[in-house]
Amino acid sequence: MNQTNTRAMVETAFVSAIGIILTAVSVYLPVFGFLSFFVTPAAIGIIGTKWGFKYSVVGTIVIFLLSTMLFGIFNSLTVGLFALVGVGVGAGHRLSWNTLKRLLVPSIMMFFAVFFTIVASYTVTGVELSSVGPTLVEQAQSLANEAMEVNPSITQAQADEFVESVQKNVDTLGDMFFMAIAIAATVYTYVTIQISLWLGHRLRLSIPAFLAVEQWRMPIWGAGIFALGIIGFHGASYVHLDNPLVIAISKNLLLLGNFICSIHGFAALADIMTSYRVSNKAKWILLFAYTLLFSQALVILGIIDMFLDLRSRFNQRGY
Structure with missing residues (x-):
């Protein structure tokens, strides 16, 4: 065993120990549970970035097994699901995937992990x-x-x-359970990527650039999906199509379209603030405050920017 492999194993064991400690914190001090759910996957992602896929997988398995023995299967499943995102994040960094692939692959991994957990829980407990x-x-x-x-x-x-x-x-x-899980997995993956990028920068790792949110442009068909969802949800009864299947599909289209347009509006607002030279810290505080208080306004801004390209107009004025 060479020195490189020894160092990789030591660092993997160290990250696994951190994951166990943070799991203990989340179990006995739930108010600090977010540390386990955000720091552990990001640390697993750093291991995968620096040493490769197999070490991030080993770290995840160790955290899962030790958490099962110390804190029970429920807590270990929860931590394992989130750590799995770190495996995908690390693979994306190391293999230099593009921004979309780095975001979607870990999200899909987490979605199927949640689905498997639900099926396993039903099999064990018998609760439908x-x-x-x-x-x-x-x-x-x-x-x-x-x-x-x-x-x-x-x-x-x-x-x-x-x-x-x-x-x-x-x-x-x-009706929207699985769509909501998919959207939550995507948002969580983005947060994990940003934390891992920050950790990588602090550790002076070479990680491919992740497209800044200001440069995100969602496809215009997202507005079409949103419109179809609204029409199906509110208009199905007028054409006598208000059966459960049509309503369920319409709700999912509405949620997906709302998410796509919100992301576009969020990116447009961030780009506008950047063009007016708002400080980075103030920009993110304002963005999150605006998202919490005026979420539907982001949808409207996203739709308007998709069709009228408001960003280019504000950018010209800002500079």
Whole structure:
């Protein structure tokens, strides 16, 4: 065994130990659980970038096995899912994939890992996903009845409205469950990539540049998907096509189109701020605040920029 292999194994073991420690922190101090979910995958990605795919896989397996022995299968599965993203991120860095491939491959890996976990959980526990919704609605009905008994001012109409609201939310979540997981996996992968790039810069690793968000331009058909989702969701009843399948497809198209247009709007707003020389820290604070408070405004901005190319106009004024 040469010196290079020894160093790679030592660094992999060190990162695995960090992953176990952060898992312990997330178990006993849940408020700091984000450290395990963000730092561990980024560290696994750095191992994969520096030493190769097999070392990042070994690190993930070690973290998973030790977490299972120390904290139980549930916590180990959670940590393993997120660490798997780090494996894909490290492979993308080392093999110099383009930005789209570096973002999508780890996201797809995480999506299928979550799907496998759901299937495995169903096999072990025997709990069907279809039973979760009715159970939540029953609990909401019980809460409404208890509230009416405790507070006589609550009317039956208000209680029914609460239960109906829970029913709609459960139906919507059920229809868009896997699309929501796919979008969440993509966002999480992007955050992991950015953390790994920061770590790589601090460690002076040579990592191929990742396209800055200001330069992202989403395909214009994203607006078309968003429009189809709106038409299907709100207009199906007018043409007597409001069956569950059409509604479910429309909801997924609506969510996917909303996400694509939001990303384009986010990138456009970041580019506009850059053109006006807003400091990097202030720019990201404003962007996240705007996203939290005016998320639908980003969708509108994204659609407008797709068709009218507002960025070029603001860039000319900014400079």
